[in-house]
Amino acid sequence: MEMIAFHAAPARERQTECKGMVKSGAKRVTIRDLARIAGTSISAASFVMNDSWERHRISAETAQRVRRAADELGYRPNAKARALRRGRSSLAGLIVPHHRNRFFAGLAEHFEAGARSRGLVPIIGSTQRDPTVETRVAETLVAQEVELLVVAGVGDPSRINRLCRERGVRCVNVDLPGPDSFSVVTDNRGGAFELTRRLLRGLPEGATVGFLGGQADEYATELRLDGYRTALKESGHLSDGSSVLRCGYAPQAARDALDKLHNEAGALPDALLVNSITAFEGLATYWRDHPERFAGLRVACFDWDPFAACLPIDTIMLRQDVEGLIDRCFEWFDTGIDRAGEIVMVPPQLAIEDPATPNTTEE
Amino acid sequence: MEMIAFHAAPARERQTECKGMVKSGAKRVTIRDLARIAGTSISAASFVMNDSWERHRISAETAQRVRRAADELGYRPNAKARALRRGRSSLAGLIVPHHRNRFFAGLAEHFEAGARSRGLVPIIGSTQRDPTVETRVAETLVAQEVELLVVAGVGDPSRINRLCRERGVRCVNVDLPGPDSFSVVTDNRGGAFELTRRLLRGLPEGATVGFLGGQADEYATELRLDGYRTALKESGHLSDGSSVLRCGYAPQAARDALDKLHNEAGALPDALLVNSITAFEGLATYWRDHPERFAGLRVACFDWDPFAACLPIDTIMLRQDVEGLIDRCFEWFDTGIDRAGEIVMVPPQLAIEDPATPNTTEE
DNA sequence: CTGAAAGCGCTTACAG
DNA sequence: CTGAAAGCGCTTACAG
Numbered sequence: 001m002e003m004i005a006f007h008a009a010p011a012r013e014r015q016t017e018c019k020g021m022v023k024s025g026a027k028r029v030t031i032r033d034l035a036r037i038a039g040t041s042i043s044a045a046s047f048v049m050n051d052s053w054e055r056h057r058i059s060a061e062t063a064q065r066v067r068r069a070a071d072e073l074g075y076r077p078n079a080k081a082r083a084l085r086r087g088r089s090s091l092a093g094l095i096v097p098h099h100r101n102r103f104f105a106g107l108a109e110h111f112e113a114g115a116r117s118r119g120l121v122p123i124i125g126s127t128q129r130d131p132t133v134e135t136r137v138a139e140t141l142v143a144q145e146v147e148l149l150v151v152a153g154v155g156d157p158s159r160i161n162r163l164c165r166e167r168g169v170r171c172v173n174v175d176l177p178g179p180d181s182f183s184v185v186t187d188n189r190g191g192a193f194e195l196t197r198r199l200l201r202g203l204p205e206g207a208t209v210g211f212l213g214g215q216a217d218e219y220a221t222e223l224r225l226d227g228y229r230t231a232l233k234e235s236g237h238l239s240d241g242s243s244v245l246r247c248g249y250a251p252q253a254a255r256d257a258l259d260k261l262h263n264e265a266g267a268l269p270d271a272l273l274v275n276s277i278t279a280f281e282g283l284a285t286y287w288r289d290h291p292e293r294f295a296g297l298r299v300a301c302f303d304w305d306p307f308a309a310c311l312p313i314d315t316i317m318l319r320q321d322v323e324g325l326i327d328r329c330f331e332w333f334d335t336g337i338d339r340a341g342e343i344v345m346v347p348p349q350l351a352i353e354d355p356a357t358p359n360t361t362e363e
Numbered sequence: 364m365e366m367i368a369f370h371a372a373p374a375r376e377r378q379t380e381c382k383g384m385v386k387s388g389a390k391r392v393t394i395r396d397l398a399r400i401a402g403t404s405i406s407a408a409s410f411v412m413n414d415s416w417e418r419h420r421i422s423a424e425t426a427q428r429v430r431r432a433a434d435e436l437g438y439r440p441n442a443k444a445r446a447l448r449r450g451r452s453s454l455a456g457l458i459v460p461h462h463r464n465r466f467f468a469g470l471a472e473h474f475e476a477g478a479r480s481r482g483l484v485p486i487i488g489s490t491q492r493d494p495t496v497e498t499r500v501a502e503t504l505v506a507q508e509v510e511l512l513v514v515a516g517v518g519d520p521s522r523i524n525r526l527c528r529e530r531g532v533r534c535v536n537v538d539l540p541g542p543d544s545f546s547v548v549t550d551n552r553g554g555a556f557e558l559t560r561r562l563l564r565g566l567p568e569g570a571t572v573g574f575l576g577g578q579a580d581e582y583a584t585e586l587r588l589d590g591y592r593t594a595l596k597e598s599g600h601l602s603d604g605s606s607v608l609r610c611g612y613a614p615q616a617a618r619d620a621l622d623k624l625h626n627e628a629g630a631l632p633d634a635l636l637v638n639s640i641t642a643f644e645g646l647a648t649y650w651r652d653h654p655e656r657f658a659g660l661r662v663a664c665f666d667w668d669p670f671a672a673c674l675p676i677d678t679i680m681l682r683q684d685v686e687g688l689i690d691r692c693f694e695w696f697d698t699g700i701d702r703a704g705e706i707v708m709v710p711p712q713l714a715i716e717d718p719a720t721p722n723t724t725e726e
Numbered sequence: 727c728t729g730a731a732a733g734c735g736c737t738t739a740c741a742g
Numbered sequence: 743c744t745g746a747a748a749g750c751g752c753t754t755a756c757a758g
Contacts, residue, residue, distance in 0.1 A: 028530075032752095040728085056754095059727070062727090076506050077751085078508065080443045080750090080751080081734090084447055084734045086754095099471050109489055121486070123486050124487050125475065143439050143442040144443070145442065281669050287673065288673045306647070307644065312651075393734095394735065394737095404745045405736090406744075409736070421743070422744095425744090440736070443735080447734090447735080447736075448736045
């Protein structure tokens with residue numbers, strides 16, 4: 001795929017005169033102004049703005065005056081000052097590698113919803129799976145004094161977990177268990193086991209089944225591999241180490257691994273368990289360029305994407321329960337209990353083709 | 364597509380005893396502690412932490428002591444207090460409808476990089492295209508006193524623009540021009556024109572070309588429609604209003620619109636310009652279920668997705684220049700000039716198939 | 727019922 | 743070279 005810039009457009013559609021530097025001051029409206037205009041004390045104004053005026057027995061008439069003045073002035077409390085004073089930031093952080101697949105995008109969107117429903121402002125940081133960025137993002141979020149930090153898809157969660165512990169930030173890991181933090185995980189072993197079992201249905205004795213993607217020694221990958229091997233063993237297949245390709249998460253790496261496997265063995269295996277949607281992306285482009293090599297190949301993928309599900313490759317996909325994963329994180333947060341080292345498991349779901357209910361997502 | 368939960372997994376893998384409530388206090392380390400341990404004044408400690416100690420002629424030895432103490436204590440400045448004092452939040456906000464397509468995910472990721480490289484903490488809010496959420500997210504970001512707000516994919520940017528103006532927040536719109544804000548836009552007309560021209564190549568006289576997706580009266584949609592119509596006219600095709608289907612952004616709606624068109628006309632048009640990747644998602648599932656209806660159909664899409672690009676549908680895709688769009692936003696921010704009402708245009712790129720450079724994205 | 731005051735954790739002119 | 747002090751904009755016991 002080559003990108004060609006084509007249309008040398010005029011740089012500007014409309015040109016208005018330069019309006020000069022923005023006045024950054026803009027005379028910020030503070031609670032002091034609000035009190036002055038409303039003719040009340042600052043505390044009264046504060047009580048009204050925080051809806052605690054009844055508890056403080058402010059008269060309804062005073063409250064009314066304050067609200068009217070606030071409307072008039074366009075007054076909005078300064079979130080930082082409030083956070084500083086109260087010792088709570090009302091911020092909730094999420095760390096993900098990136099946004100560009102359905103799993104992490106789904107985590108992000110559901111996280112935002114959960115945070116907002118609790119009156120927290122969601123802050124999402126993506127790290128590109130770069131350890132330097134991971135550290136930097138974590139430190140930034142901690143410096144913002146987030147009240148909750150959800151960590152997904154980082155290389156080394158334990159450093160982040162310790163940082164949080166030091167600073168009193170409540171931290172939960174998604175699919176990254178560790179001793180210093182509570183964790184919510186997908187049922188990786190069970191999911192891979194089930195996918196592999198379905199892959200084997202109807203395959204002849206002695207059929208070969210490969211495993212593509214993921215990182216050796218990584219929590220999720222190893223469990224999925226275990227599920228895959230267990231299913232093979234159970235059905236009498238010999239697990240074949242040579243077709244376990246833990247090539248990482250890059251599409252290109254998965255593509256290269258497939259090509260190498262094909263060239264060495266003379267053919268692709270009869271079936272393939274793909275460990276991530278990014279590896280599946282490499283497989284998809286490989287299929288596009290060499291469809292003949294996929295004749296009869298059955299594929300299962302430990303992740304889901306709506307376009308991938310439309311490809312004419314014989315594929316079953318598994319959808320991780322993004323909502324469930326995030327909900328468990330917030331439930332843990334809500335209880336206020338530490339539970340370091342504990343793991344809660346969320347079963348994934350199989351995405352089964354059914355023409356009656358088309359495979360779309362609402363926008 | 365039906366989701367089936369399958370593996371009733373045990374709820375917990377490991378059970379440790381409840382560790383009780385987290386001590387939320389955790390004795391936060393402040394600059395006061397730092398100064399005490401280092402044996403300096405608070406201001407000296409502050410100067411050292413802000414790397415302005417040389418300007419203030421703090422001795423190198425003192426600076427060293429402070430740094431050592433900071434390490435020892437794990438001291439990190441409280442971002443809120445600093446922001447409050449300095450009158451700058453070091454926060455940069457981005458509003459997008461969601462993360463789950465490559466365009467918005469790309470905007471988000473590039474925005475994060477740009478913000479970080481300027482020492483700003485990125486905060487991204489997604490709105491699900493819900494006006495209530497749009498308002499709420501904008502108000503939240505403004506209450507956080509973000510120094511920059513980039514707005515993309517909202518229904519009514521002008522309310523947000525005005526809110527920002529009132530509060531002195533610098534605001535820039537992406538593909539949403541308005542009088543109250545500077546805007547960066549894709550060359551929608553030019554992109555659609557070029558896509559349509561390529562679509563027409565080799566098509567017979569009198570071939571029909573449809574337009575699918577987007578919202579009537581919406582800025583980007585109308586410009587793309589204009590480019591499409593101009594290209595049709597130029598090549599002697601009559602623009603046919605009945606096959607302009609501005610059915611919104613939901614995949615299902617696009618699918619339904621296609622089906623309706625097919626049933627009424629007895630066939631799909633010879634070619635189709637698809638206005639968004641979400642509409643293309645509806646088309647993809649429709650293709651999956653009725654591939655025979657796509658025989659000979661040529662498709663062009665005003666957006667790109669790696670899996671979509673692998674589908675065996677005769678498709679050319681356009682990739683908006685996400686990096687360019689975001690870069691222009693930050694450049695505008697950097698200059699500090701208002702430029703309300705001005706528009707800067709960024710040309711998109713065509714994604715041309717080329718087997719030599721496979722269509723992948725790095726992970 | 728209301729107001730004056732302390733203080734959250736910083737930064738930064740200012741005075742030594 | 744260093745320190746005491748003011749103040750960012752709030753909230754909240756506390757005293758009237």
